[in-house]
Amino acid sequence: MPVQKKKNNIAKTTSIMEKNAKIYVAGHRGLVGSAIASNLGSKGYTNIIGRTHAELDLLDQKAVADFFESEKPEYVFLAAAKVGGIVANNTYRADFIYQNLQIQNNVIHQSYLNGVKKLLFLGSTCIYPKEAPQPMDEESLLASPLEYTNEPYAIAKIAGIKMCESYNIQYGTNFISVMPTNLYGLNDNFDLEKSHVLPAMIRKVHLAKLLKHKDYDALIKDIGVEDLKEAMAYLARFGVSAEKVEIWGSGKPTREFLHSSDMADASVYIMENIDFTDVSNGKKEIRNTHINIGSGEEISIKELAYLVKDIVGFDGELFFNTEKPDGTMRKLSNVEKLNALGWKRKIPLRDGINGVYEWYLRGKN
Numbered sequence: 001m002p003v004q005k006k007k008n009n010i011a012k013t014t015s016i017m018e019k020n021a022k023i024y025v026a027g028h029r030g031l032v033g034s035a036i037a038s039n040l041g042s043k044g045y046t047n048i049i050g051r052t053h054a055e056l057d058l059l060d061q062k063a064v065a066d067f068f069e070s071e072k073p074e075y076v077f078l079a080a081a082k083v084g085g086i087v088a089n090n091t092y093r094a095d096f097i098y099q100n101l102q103i104q105n106n107v108i109h110q111s112y113l114n115g116v117k118k119l120l121f122l123g124s125t126c127i128y129p130k131e132a133p134q135p136m137d138e139e140s141l142l143a144s145p146l147e148y149t150n151e152p153y154a155i156a157k158i159a160g161i162k163m164c165e166s167y168n169i170q171y172g173t174n175f176i177s178v179m180p181t182n183l184y185g186l187n188d189n190f191d192l193e194k195s196h197v198l199p200a201m202i203r204k205v206h207l208a209k210l211l212k213h214k215d216y217d218a219l220i221k222d223i224g225v226e227d228l229k230e231a232m233a234y235l236a237r238f239g240v241s242a243e244k245v246e247i248w249g250s251g252k253p254t255r256e257f258l259h260s261s262d263m264a265d266a267s268v269y270i271m272e273n274i275d276f277t278d279v280s281n282g283k284k285e286i287r288n289t290h291i292n293i294g295s296g297e298e299i300s301i302k303e304l305a306y307l308v309k310d311i312v313g314f315d316g317e318l319f320f321n322t323e324k325p326d327g328t329m330r331k332l333s334n335v336e337k338l339n340a341l342g343w344k345r346k347i348p349l350r351d352g353i354n355g356v357y358e359w360y361l362r363g364k365n
Contacts, residue, residue, distance in 0.1 A: 013225035017075055017118070017272055022047045026058065026107055027080030032122060032180070034187045036077050037263035043268065047254025049073065053130075058103040068110040076111050076119040077267060078104060078160075078253045080154075086327065087148040088194045097152035104160040108175065112167050119175040120162050120271050123157035125292060126178060135296070137334035138179075138288045147328060153342050159345050161290050169277045169286055178267060178274055181333045183353065185260025186359050192238050197301070199255060201308050202357055204238060204245050209314040211235065212242040222364055244317040246307075249322035254334050259352040262345050266293045269343045278341070294333035295345040296363035311354050 017023075023040060027033035027051030040048050049071060056067050058080055080085040082099040082321040089096055106122065109117045128136045141161075146154045157179075164175035164365050195203075210219040232360050239246025269289065279289040298306075304320050338344075 002107050005293070011333075012263035017045075019044045021045070021074045021117075022049060023071065023075045024071065025050050025076070025077045025079060027078075028228075029187070029332050030079060030081075031183060031185055031189070031260050032263055032267075033077070033188050035260040036079060036267055039261070039264040039268050050143050054319065058106055059099060060104070061106050064106040064112075066111050068357050072114060073111075075271060076107065076116050077271070078107050078119060078121045080107070081122070083202070084194045085144055085196050085207060086149050087290070087332040089153050090148075094185060094242060095153045096150075097156050101159060104156070104163065108163050108167065111175070112173050114209065115357075117174065118271060119164070119173070119265055120174060121160050121177045123160055123177060123179045123290065124153070124268070124330065125181050125294070127157050130328060134330050135332040135334040136292070138290055138292060138337060141288050141290070144306075162364075165280075165286060165289055170278070175273060176270060178270060179290050179292035179333070180263050181256045181258050181292070182331075183258055183260050183263055184356060186276075186356065187262075188260075188356065190360065197255065198304070198308075198353070201247070201305060202312065202353070203303075204240050205308050205312045205314045206357070206360070208240050208242065208245045208316055209312055211240070212314065212316055218364070221287050237319070239319070242316065244319045245305075245314070246321050247305050248321055249301065251305060251320040251321050252300060253302070253326050253329045254298040254300045254332065256294050256296070257297045257304075257349055257352075258293065258345060259355075262347050263293055265344050265346065266338065270341070271303035273342055277312045279337070280281050291338055291341070292333040293338055294335050296311035296333070296335040296339075297345075297347075298330070298332045299349065307329050307350065308353060311350070312359055329358040 023045060025033050025037045025048060028037045037048055057063055080103055082096055108217045125136060128140050130147040131144055132140040161177045164177050166177055167173045184198045187196045190199045190203045192200055207219060207222060220228060220231050223234050223254060225231050225234060228270060281292060309318060
């Protein structure tokens with residue numbers, strides 16, 4: 001299909017997202033996508049579609065084009081992405097930039113070609129410079145160099161923001177970008193090699209508790225090994241013993257966390273109520289139209305570790321290994337724009353972690 005060029009035809013009105021509208025959630029089984037699908041269902045939306053990776057490879061341009069041509073979704077939540085923690089980002093740099101660029105290029109372009117009424121693109125607050133003023137606001141984007149370890153991923157997400165802005169300006173689409181802070185929740189990744197700080201911390205402390213209580217059957221089952229010897233070797237790699245759990249760094253850095261259910265609620269709220277024009281009007285040069293989504297609250301890694309220890313019920317020690325890197329000392333998003341648009345965080349951190357731990361335990365029993 002030839003691309004029909006339109007210039008400066010930015011969408012002016014919002015179409016109401018009808019309860020029976022066809023809504024495609026890309027990444028519907030992931031941490032964010034599953035929460036979005038659940039939120040939509042709870043609000044009475046009845047025509048939510050998703051595809052597993054086996055059913056639709058979003059890296060495959062033709063497969064994505066065929067999917068949009070046949071399904072014709074009216075609204076799209078682009079929550080599919082290759083994600084991981086600091087080690088994964090720094091190790092698989094080529095995979096992170098290639099796969100994320102490919103996914104978003106395919107989905108955003110086909111959304112334009114097939115007349116999608118509105119698209120929500122989900123990025124990450126790691127798009128901001130390493131030395132961005134705190135709390136980080138939307139105007140900090142591209143102001144100085146990025147954090148090296150996740151630079152490829154961040155550049156891909158920045159490209160997604162600019163793609164949405166550019167399609168809106170040139171083609172009159174209504175594509176909005178949101179940048180969530182550190183997320184946690186149900187369906188999170190608890191792989192100690194690839195997960196983010198909070199799920200990794202929950203699992204490490206839980207495994208230490210099992211070991212201290214000599215619940216070896218549950219320990220072996222959780223790790224997925226043959227015997228206790230293998231389990232002990234695995235735990236040693238991550239600084240877990242019956243007496244203590246190793247935490248990288250001094251514990252002094254602070255981080256912000258948001259439950260995936262809150263992220264989903266904010267995402268659906270924006271799709272229901274906010275247009276691209278609401279974040280672009282009045283700007284001589286249209287840029288930085290993305291919206292931070294976060295709690296606006298921060299906690300030190302040390303405080304977080306002790307909070308997890310208390311929730312899990314581990315009575316051993318926490319060892320903060322200062323020979324390991326601390327990373328950026330502070331990362332807090334400025335959520336004034338989001339709050340001004342009418343949405344605020346609902347789930348307190350303790351309540352959220354407690355719910356995630358209970359969910360984790362149900363999955364292991």
